[in-house]
Amino acid sequence: MNAWLISAFLLFPYGLINPKRSIAIPTLLNKALTDNPLKTSVDTLVEQAAQQFMTAPESVGLSLGIFKNGQTYVYNYGTVEKGKEQLPTDQTQYAIASISKTFTGALLAQAVVEKRVKLGDDIRKYLTGNYPNLEHEGQPIRLFHLLNHRSGLPFLLPDVPDAFANTAIPSSAIATELLKNYTRADFYEDLHKVKLDAMPGHMFKYSNAGAQLMGYILERVYNLPFEDLIRMKLTQPLAMNDTKIELTPSDQPSFAKGYNCTGVQMPMVPDQLQGAGALKSTVADMLNYIQWNVSEATEAAKLAHRPTWGDIDRYSAGLNWQILKSSGYRAIWQDGNIPGYSSLCVNFPELNMGIVVLSNECDRKTASRITALANQIAKNLDERAVMLPN
Incomplete structure (x- = not known):
């Protein structure tokens, strides 16, 4: 595998x-x-x-x-x-x-086709506030990095690596527990704390946080909730009710x-x-x-x-x-x-x-x-x- x-x-x-x-x-x-x-x-x-x-x-x-x-x-x-x-x-x-991530990818592709974004855009163009931490050696995280797992963002936000030390418990179950009562405001607060240890685009690091952030960015681009975007751009046209x-x-x-x-x-x-x-x-x-x-x-x-x-x-x-x-x-x-x-x-x-x-x-x-x-x-x-x- x-x-x-x-x-x-x-x-x-x-x-x-x-x-x-x-x-x-x-x-x-x-x-x-x-x-x-x-x-x-x-x-x-x-x-x-x-x-x-x-x-x-x-x-x-x-x-x-x-x-x-x-x-x-x-x-x-x-x-x-x-x-x-x-x-x-x-x-x-x-x-x-x-598999949800592929729908997020399809939405990003549609946004590019509609000329609302470019795949190579610095993600900070679509974030509120200052995030100097979201670059490494002058190279920023770009939109497409969020969906090919080479952004450098952690597996999950909140980033609690020690929580996954117990291999007897599936990591997905641990992640579910960590996300209880975790808000979007908490996500952005933790995003400010991320430290990249390599230039974006060069190292594989599986990241749910990246795909989640891409969803938030698309919401801002279209000024619509993510689920409304999914319905408008994908599920309604494809009869996926x-x-x-x-x-x-x-x-x-x-x-x-x-x-x-x-x-x-x-x-x-x-x-x-x-x-x-x-x-x-x-x-x-x-x-x-x-x-x-x-x-x-x-x-x-x-x-x-x-x-x-x-x-x-x-x-x-x-x-x-x-x-x-x-x-x-x-x-x-x-x-x-x-x-x-x-x-x-x-x-x-x-x-x-x-x-x-x-x-x-x-x-x-x-x-x-x-x-x-x-x-x-x-x-x-x-x-x-x-x-x-x-």
């Missing part, structure tokens, strides 16, 4: 979606409940990979979506809540954690309960993370998002995928997308992991294909297992698919 994935694990109308299947099909030999009809070759290859994933005792529920050559497929396994035989559906909401930060009372029955490796239900991650990891979504919505990314039909989508760091012929980073290229084919992906939820979204533009995996369980092995699941399915769908590092 590469450094980005290890760090990401620590915290955090296109096409037609298959009709919701309402009948759970119990299977024998301790297989997980599923709505997979097992009628096509795609159904069969998904069944093999997904049932293998669900054999882990920690597994709870799984929703998986595939887009391939204009067709979409949705499969659900397990349950939305322990102790119940209630399958997820294409409308079940999951926390998507750090169930993708949001703040859940309403009517959303609660559709939201899957999230669990840790011991089966304990996890509390919700604080919404103030917003563009760094607070979005919730469904497999149906994420398939629309995948089609927007795979098609690269808009300037914003193209810009979000344009490398801002790395070797464009091998591994690089865009606006919070990781990009792996081999034999002219790209895999553009991001995973997400927070207490109770693990997810992965991967796009293969040249293959007109994409996969999304959403799970309501998270432990230190879930991210690797989800990557293996996606790799197995992608390779069986198209042998040219670039395999993600695992």
Whole structure:
């Protein structure tokens, strides 16, 4: 697993979606409940990979979506809540954690297309007050640094490295505790205290604080709340009506309960993370998002995928997308992991294909297992698919 994935694990109308299947099909030999009809070759290859994933005792529920050559497929396994035989559906909401950062990247790309900002702008242009600390050797943090994890900002604000010393507790759970009652004013106060130890753009340092700050900057650029921007610029145009930060009372029955490796239900991650990891979504919505990314039909989508760091012929980073290229084919992906939820979204533009995996369980092995699941399915769908590092 590469450094980005290890760090990401620590915290955090296109096409037609298959009709919701309402009948759970119990299977024998301790297989997980599923709505997979097992009628096509795609159904069969998904069944093999997904049932293998669900054999882990920690597994709870799984929703998986595939887009391939204009067709979409949705499969659900397990349950939305322990102790119940209630399958997820294409409308079940999951926390998507750090996949949220790609939405922030898409918003930044749109702001560039609209000429409201430039990717290379000094971030201090959009901050109130004096921040001489946000440069090193005369080189400032630039907007794109906030979304390729080379800003030099810490993993999280508040920056309490000692809090993560206890390796028995997942870092994401520790971060959730630190963020309780932590305000935006606290964030900016701590931002004044940041000390950069290298020039921005040169050193990888996974930073939720960077993506969170990018969300705050976009709010100032547009003079609108971040969630309103997400809705206006992305979710409404893409018919992603169930993708949001703040859940309403009517959303609660559709939201899957999230669990840790011991089966304990996890509390919700604080919404103030917003563009760094607070979005919730469904497999149906994420398939629309995948089609927007795979098609690269808009300037914003193209810009979000344009490398801002790395070797464009091998591994690089865009606006919070990781990009792996081999034999002219790209895999553009991001995973997400927070207490109770693990997810992965991967796009293969040249293959007109994409996969999304959403799970309501998270432990230190879930991210690797989800990557293996996606790799197995992608390779069986198209042998040219670039395999993600695992």
